[in-house]
Amino acid sequence: MLQLAEHALSKPARAVSDRAHVVVTSWGTAGDIRPFLGIAAGLQARGHRVTFLVSPVHETLVKQAGFVFRPMGTNEHHQAAMDDPDLWDERKAFGVVWRSLRPSLGATRDLIAALPREDRCWVLAHPITLPAAAIARTVRRDLQIVGAYLAPSNLRTCHDPMTVGSLRVPAWVPPAWRRWIWRQVDARMIDPVFLPDLNTRREAVGLAPVRGFIHHMQGAADLSLTLFPTWFGAPQPDWPSPVISGAFPLHESRVGEILPPELNQFLADGDAPIVFTPGTGHRHASAYFASALAATMRLGRRAIFLTPHREQIPSELPDTVLWQAHAPFRALLPRAEALVHHGGIGTTAEALRAGIPQLIVPFAFDQFDNGVRVRELGVGECVKASRASPRRLAKVLGDVLSSSSLGARCAAVAEGFAGDKGLDALCGELDDALAVLRRQRDRPAGVAPELAMRA
Numbered sequence: 001m002l003q004l005a006e007h008a009l010s011k012p013a014r015a016v017s018d019r020a021h022v023v024v025t026s027w028g029t030a031g032d033i034r035p036f037l038g039i040a041a042g043l044q045a046r047g048h049r050v051t052f053l054v055s056p057v058h059e060t061l062v063k064q065a066g067f068v069f070r071p072m073g074t075n076e077h078h079q080a081a082m083d084d085p086d087l088w089d090e091r092k093a094f095g096v097v098w099r100s101l102r103p104s105l106g107a108t109r110d111l112i113a114a115l116p117r118e119d120r121c122w123v124l125a126h127p128i129t130l131p132a133a134a135i136a137r138t139v140r141r142d143l144q145i146v147g148a149y150l151a152p153s154n155l156r157t158c159h160d161p162m163t164v165g166s167l168r169v170p171a172w173v174p175p176a177w178r179r180w181i182w183r184q185v186d187a188r189m190i191d192p193v194f195l196p197d198l199n200t201r202r203e204a205v206g207l208a209p210v211r212g213f214i215h216h217m218q219g220a221a222d223l224s225l226t227l228f229p230t231w232f233g234a235p236q237p238d239w240p241s242p243v244i245s246g247a248f249p250l251h252e253s254r255v256g257e258i259l260p261p262e263l264n265q266f267l268a269d270g271d272a273p274i275v276f277t278p279g280t281g282h283r284h285a286s287a288y289f290a291s292a293l294a295a296t297m298r299l300g301r302r303a304i305f306l307t308p309h310r311e312q313i314p315s316e317l318p319d320t321v322l323w324q325a326h327a328p329f330r331a332l333l334p335r336a337e338a339l340v341h342h343g344g345i346g347t348t349a350e351a352l353r354a355g356i357p358q359l360i361v362p363f364a365f366d367q368f369d370n371g372v373r374v375r376e377l378g379v380g381e382c383v384k385a386s387r388a389s390p391r392r393l394a395k396v397l398g399d400v401l402s403s404s405s406l407g408a409r410c411a412a413v414a415e416g417f418a419g420d421k422g423l424d425a426l427c428g429e430l431d432d433a434l435a436v437l438r439r440q441r442d443r444p445a446g447v448a449p450e451l452a453m454r455a
Contacts, residue, residue: 018435019047021119025072025108025133026054026126027101029082029281031346033058035150035227037065038249039124042427053111070111073104085284088385090165093364095193097128105201109136112143122146122434124225127154127217131198131210134220138205142441144434147221147240151345152233153369155226156182156214159236161376163369166362166384186212222437225430228345229420232352232373242437244429247420248349250330259331263304266322270302272337273322274397277306278363279342280326286312288361292340294390296321299398301337329354338401340393343367343382348374355414357400357407361388378409 022043024036033054040050044067051068052058055078062069081100086092108123109132115121122144123133133145149155153163158178162169164185169178190213198216199209210216218224224243226233235245259267267273276292278285289305293314296303301320305313308325317323329347333339333354341347343360348370351358358380360371371382381396400406 018431019049019120021049021051021115021121022124023108023111023121024050024052024054024067024124025129026052027072027097027128028126029279029344030058030061031279031281031344032126032150033061034346035249036124036126036148037062037067038423039148039227039427040067041065042423043124043430045424046427046431051111053107072107073100077101077103082281082283088282088284088363090364090368091189094190098194098197101128101132102197102201105132105135105198106205108132109139109205112136113139124148125221126150130217130220131213134216135202135205135207138207144223144437145221146430146434147218147224148227149224150227151366151370152226152228152373153366155224155236155239156218157236157238158182159238161369161372163372165364166368168368168372182214186214190214223430223433225426228349231416232377242433244426244433245421246426247422248346248353249423249426250346250349250353259327260324263322263324263327263332266302266304267335270320272335273302273304274338274340274401275304275306275332275336276340277342277347278312278361279344279347280308282307282342282363283309283312285309288385288388289313291388291390291393293317293321295394295397298390298394299401301401304332304336338397340397342385343370343374345370352377352379352410352413353417355410357403357410359383359393359397359400361385361393377413378406379413380406380410 024040026032026036044050051070052062053070053072054062055073056071056075057078059069077100081087081096084096087096112121123136124146125133125148127147127149130145130147137143158175160171162178164181169181194213195210198213202209218240221240224240226243226246227249229247230245235243274296278288285307289312292303292305303321305321305323306327307313310323313323329350333350333356336356338357338359339351340359340361343362345366358374360367360374360380360382362368362371362382363385374380375382381400383392383396
């Protein structure tokens with residue numbers, strides 16, 4: 001919940017001067033961009049102007065959604081990361097991401113500096129781009145920054161559930177030990193990778209060095225926003241404050257988008273299939289699809305393999321298995337028996353909305369934590385990718401498909417989506433919270449917050 005001294009007071013109607021130029025920054029695959037498109041649409045409907053600062057590979061996606069696009073980095077930087085198999089190694093993945101991002105540490109600052117001084121502006125940033133947004137304050141001291149967290153594990157916590165990569169820290173581990181674990185992760189895996197480049201860039205613009213990357217990243221924003229509901233990730237006492245608890249801003253299919261004829265016919269020709277995908281950005285998933293094919297044959301089920309990278313798919317597929325480069329989840333998943341996937345937060349949310357069982361096969365990033373939460377919600381299971389042999393995959397998937405209690409729980413969770421916060425309400429909260437923070441920042445010294453707001 002948002003915790004601000006003035007938030008309970010009534011808000012005046014928004015004037016034209018309240019409208020802002022919102023710069024949205026993110027990094028990653030399309031799954032890391034689409035949630036921001038939904039938020040941006042809500043902000044634009046409220047009168048704000050929106051510019052996306054993202055990788056050039058997402059230019060078409062951004063422009064088709066009706067937003068201004070500015071490049072962050074180059075295609076070569078992005079493609080080098082996507083082509084690196086270490087991107088899907090839980091210990092090496094963040095280093096791959098950072099090598100792609102570090103040439104663009106000044107991009108947010110350059111864009112903010114080019115905006116008219118009379119325009120009010122603020123930044124909506126993916127967590128990994130928050131340090132670059134903080135650097136932009138050197139050209140605009142009044143710049144407000146909102147950190148948008150797509151998944152619970154993006155926000156570090158010492159409270160339960162606590163996951164460190166594929167490690168699920170048991171609930172009985174005391175707080176002191178938990179803090180020690182995070183210190184070891186920072187000292188051995190995070191700070192040596194991120195801090196040298198970041199502090200070099202900060203020094204170049206006259207900023208003091210930071211001592212801890214995660215602490216700096218989570219402290220850079222004026223306001224944090226979770227892009228998931230509280231029933232999926234409850235707020236924790238050690239999360240940054242203030243924070244607005246949101247909902248899954250699921251990407252909606254374009255008007256008129258339907259399933260391809262070949263896929264539609266396959267669905268009509270037999271029993272509901274199992275859908276397998278390692279995510280659109282995964283280019284090193286040959287072993288995953290080989291295990292998926294073998295497990296499918298063991299179970300005697302039909303299947304759909306989703307990936308834009310055909311070279312990952314076994315060259316010979318039986319008639320019971322169909323490969324597709326893309327398919328709109330909202331149209332496909334209600335007609336599927338289950339979804340087996342990498343555990344990306346957007347894909348996880350789509351399966352939750354569709355009310356179908358899921359088996360998560362995580363590789364890196366937030367995927368392990370999302371798998372833990374799916375299991376604890378009672379809507380699926382989780383098998384680490386390195387352990388997803390055909391035999392194990394078939395066994396766990398068979399258990400998932402045969403569980404009547406799991407199916408009932410999936411249906412209950414899907415029904416709960418109707419009660420989640422809408423984007424319009426979320427964007428309204430965001431507008432109001434930023435206005436409160438501006439008034440708190442600008443009020444005369446010694447004046448109580450309530451008086452400053454009424455003045």
